[in-house]
Amino acid sequence: MSAGDYRKTSDLPGTLAVFPLPGALLFPRWPLPLNIFEPRYLNMVDDAMSGTRLIGMVQAMGGDKARPDLAMVGCAGRITSYSETDDGRYLITLTGIARFGIAQELHVMTPYRQVTPDWEPFAGDLVSATDVSLPSREKLLGALRAYVEINQMHADWSAVEEAPIETLVNALCSGCPFTTMEKQALIEAPTLKARAETLITLLKMDVPGNDAGGTMQ
DSSP states (O other), X not given: OOGGGOOSGGGSOSSEEEEEOXXXXXXXXXXXXXXXXXXXXXXHHHHHHTTTOEEEEEOEEEEOSSSEEEOSEEEXXXXXXXXXOTTSOEEEEEEEEEEEEEEEEXXXXXXXXXXXXXXXXXXXXGSOOOGGGXXXXXXXXXXXXXXXXXXXXXXXXXXXXXXXXXXXXHHHHHHSOOOHHHHHHHHHOSSHHHHHHHHHHHHHHTSTXXXXXXXXX
């Protein structure tokens, strides 16, 4: 089954291997390159490649370093690129399919963790955003320009202005130095428009003299 063949939640598996990793955001239709070197996650990739090729990316939310607490919402991606290095690492790319809630974590014998995913709250991820659900590019660019200026950053504005809006939103969500909790808010935003509005709020937090000052809790 290819990435484009998941049309309804019943096409998705009832058990999902998860990779807890803070700060690594995966969204539907968004690629995430990963460098896999821990034995347990090499095992996870081997099993995924021989099965559904799906892995759930979930943010680690503190707790024990060897077994961190899991955020309750993650995003599943399909392995769409795979190579092995001479020193035994895997270089893979996940392409986001759909987000999921964690209904329960399973007691398993595998060295990696597995969950029962609840796909239903995010069934809309399997459908591309329509024009009416897209956020305002002008509003997003205004917040981004102020953020870039105050943080003395550089941006390729021609690329920013030409990028498809979903690509732009996901790139900014993934690339900006937000906290784990702030990034989780972006993952959990129900729609692309809501994700963009959350992103705009986060961008404005760093800009003096606006109404969005502070830190998200």
